[in-house]
Amino acid sequence: xxxxxxxxxxxxxxxxxxxxxxxxxxxxxxxxxxxxxxxxxxxxxxxxxxxxxxxxxxxxxxxxxxxxxxxxxxxxxxxxxxxxxxxxxxxxxxxxxxxxxxxxxxxxxxxxxxxxxxxxxxxxxxxxxxxxxxxxxxxxxxxxxx
Numbered sequence: 001x002x003x004x005x006x007x008x009x010x011x012x013x014x015x016x017x018x019x020x021x022x023x024x025x026x027x028x029x030x031x032x033x034x035x036x037x038x039x040x041x042x043x044x045x046x047x048x049x050x051x052x053x054x055x056x057x058x059x060x061x062x063x064x065x066x067x068x069x070x071x072x073x074x075x076x077x078x079x080x081x082x083x084x085x086x087x088x089x090x091x092x093x094x095x096x097x098x099x100x101x102x103x104x105x106x107x108x109x110x111x112x113x114x115x116x117x118x119x120x121x122x123x124x125x126x127x128x129x130x131x132x133x134x135x136x137x138x139x140x141x142x143x144x145x146x
Contacts, residue, residue, distance in 0.1 A: 031121050035114050040084075044069060044077035046118075049111045052087065052103045059098040086110055 012018055032043040041049070047067045052058060064074040078101055081087040086107035092098035103111060126134045 027125065031118060034121060035117055038117065039110060039114055041110075041114070042077065042080070044073045045081050045086075046114065048074060048077045048081060048101070049086065049103065049107065049114065050118075052101055052107070053111050053115065057100045057102045059092055059100050061098060063101065081107070 028043055032046065035041055035046055036043075047069060048063055051063050051067055060071070060074050060078060063069075064071045067074070069077075078087060078089060078099075081101075082089050085104060087101050087103055089099050089101055092100045126137075129137060
């Protein structure tokens with residue numbers, strides 16, 4: 001059973017995992033609403049497209065490991081993106097059990113517009129910090145994610 005000292009020392013509004021989770025949810029939901037309304041894509045689809053924008057051809061397995069999404073969400077997002085003509089799905093040349101995804105020319109064009117919106121959104125939040133604080137914030141996040 002927790003000690004009285006631990007109970008009194010615990011402050012939810014100062015608890016880092018809670019703060020990071022709330023901030024992450026808020027950012028993801030607000031940004032998701034913006035690109036969802038404008039481009040008709042979900043948060044899961046955005047994450048898949050964002051990863052594909054950085055790599056030419058990627059397996060579904062690599063995406064779900066990299067973007068912290070379960071395999072089913074990645075597969076469903078990929079199916080919707082393929083149906084919209086934004087990505088292609090092909091068997092891996094190295095392992096026929098794996099499916100590799102790539103952005104189509106239409107997908108690159110849409111992602112370019114989504115990325116512009118995302119960068120503008122990010123800047124609105126970073127503008128709440130000084131340039132030095134923004135750099136330090138990124139540095140600290142990188143350390144904690146490392």
